[in-house]
Amino acid sequence: DAGITQSPRYKITETGRQVTLMCHQTWSHSYMFWYRQDLGHGLRLIYYSAAADITDKGEVPDGYVVSRSKTENFPLTLESATRSQTSVYFCASHTAGIAFFGQGTRLTVV
């Protein structure tokens, strides 16, 4: 199925655990992004990647790690989950400035 997909769609994890959110795109777009969406804050950029093996911090990177060994995949890892990281996470790929979002992952940290 063409497009950008995220997994899992829903995740509940405990404080202190490591959790990885997956993102896969089939278009071979160079740029990929991770946002978190919280009420009152809109979409805030966590990390982005301009190409394979090139990543950079966004507005709220603390507590997150990313990697991009292949163009099509851009996983986001919470090294030690905290309750403040409870949020909806959106992965996106960009081309010509247009962002295409995945379905989102609703993460709850208890």
Place this chain on the structure above:
Amino acid sequence: GENVEQHPSTLSVQEGDSAVIKCTYSDSASNYFPWYKQELGKRPQLIIDIRSNVGEKKDQRIAVTLNKTAKHFSLHITETQPEDSAVYFCAADSGANNLFFGTGTRLTVIP
């Protein structure tokens, strides 16, 4: 970096009336301004965009205007319908495919 402010945060209109959402940006280098619509429980999707060499763009009932001098742009929805109810995000691209989003406007169209 770029800072995008969006107002209002919530907006209720009667069906058939017009809705206007306004955004300002800070980086004069920004040259691309998209608007995204996010229906409840779904992903944001692009509905209209405008580039800095254009002052206005229309697509059926929606239009976007841009004032580069004042660094603000607006979304106009005419003849609103219940299916227009959603959260709308403005964004500005300051280059390098890096979009900065506003905080969103929850639009409710009352039948």
